[in-house]
Amino acid sequence: RQFMLETLKRPGRVIILRDISEEKELEKVRDDFFHMITHDMRAPLSTIQGYVELLIKIIPKAERTDKYLKSMLYSSRRLRGMIDDILNTTKLETGTLMLQTEEIDAQGFLDRIKENHEPVAGPKKIELTTVFPTQNFKFHGDPLMLERVVTNLLGNSLKFTPKGGHIILAAEESEAEIRISVEDNGPGIPEKQRKSIFEKGAQMEEHKNMGFGLGLAMCSMTVHLHGGKIWVESEVGKGSKFIFTVSKSLSIN
Structure with a gap:
């Protein structure tokens, strides 16, 4: 900001700098942590989803069984979607996500x-x-x-x-x-x-x-x-x- 020096009768300027290195480092640690956790969760979740889809195909149709399996499939897809959202949000915020149109x-x-x-x-x-x-x-x-x-x-x-x-x-x-x-x-x-x-x-x-x-x-x-x-x-x-x-x-x- 600008101010007036009384003795010299001319304007001066104050510049304030703030070191955000620590904040940036913490942000990187957080992003790396989310990235690691979400990637580690993806594999077992994909396995569960795959087996549920297989059971839906091979088990004889029954109203109760079908309802439970479809509910399990929806829940696994929803959780997979939430994991993808975390990864995608990070990429969108950093400008590293490329659309596959x-x-x-x-x-x-x-x-x-x-x-x-x-x-x-x-x-x-x-x-x-x-x-x-x-x-x-x-x-x-x-x-x-x-x-x-x-x-x-x-x-x-x-x-x-x-x-x-x-x-x-x-x-x-x-x-x-x-x-x-x-x-x-x-x-x-x-x-x-x-x-x-x-x-x-x-x-x-x-x-x-x-x-x-x-x-x-x-x-x-x-x-x-x-x-x-x-x-x-x-x-x-x-x-x-x-x-x-x-x-x-x-x-x-």
């Missing part, structure tokens, strides 16, 4: 995500619906990263939507972008919380034990990397609608 069939993309979440929606009697234009369309993007975005949004909707509720997954296209939305009839989000909802660790005031975690922060960074934007429209007591866009200017790499 390819052509995506919009209807197949959302139908697959809907099917993966039926084991959770079923017991809560929540109706999952997909809505598309009359004519299906394809677009370019990173299918794994975008699946994590929709999965996080849908997972939050399933978490907060009451029994007997409904959730709508929708996709539409315009000349410049693709728009995907997840709409529910849950409790809604108060206006003061909407501005910070895409920040790390954001929580619902009424549900302190049911935060949004890394999920929405990762969603925001992923969407921006796809040349799009993400926002929420909500009314307390009526529900929420999360919407994000993907630029149609993305090419396949």
Whole structure:
């Protein structure tokens, strides 16, 4: 900042420097720790997921057995997704994540995500619906990263939507972008919380034990990397609608 030297009658300047080497080192240790833990967890989790998928194929169909196995498969996929979110968030923050873009069939993309979440929606009697234009369309993007975005949004909707509720997954296209939305009839989000909802660790005031975690922060960074934007429209007591866009200017790499 500038100040006036009384004796010399001329301006002076004070420069304050702060050494952040220790903070940077602690940050690196934290990131390395998360990286090591998440990588070590991936292998056994993939084994569990693989065997559950095999059991679903070979065990004779029975309502109770099928329900339990599908619930196990959903839980293992969800945990794997959370691990991926930790790794991806670190890469997104450091600018080291490269999109692996390819052509995506919009209807197949959302139908697959809907099917993966039926084991959770079923017991809560929540109706999952997909809505598309009359004519299906394809677009370019990173299918794994975008699946994590929709999965996080849908997972939050399933978490907060009451029994007997409904959730709508929708996709539409315009000349410049693709728009995907997840709409529910849950409790809604108060206006003061909407501005910070895409920040790390954001929580619902009424549900302190049911935060949004890394999920929405990762969603925001992923969407921006796809040349799009993400926002929420909500009314307390009526529900929420999360919407994000993907630029149609993305090419396949």
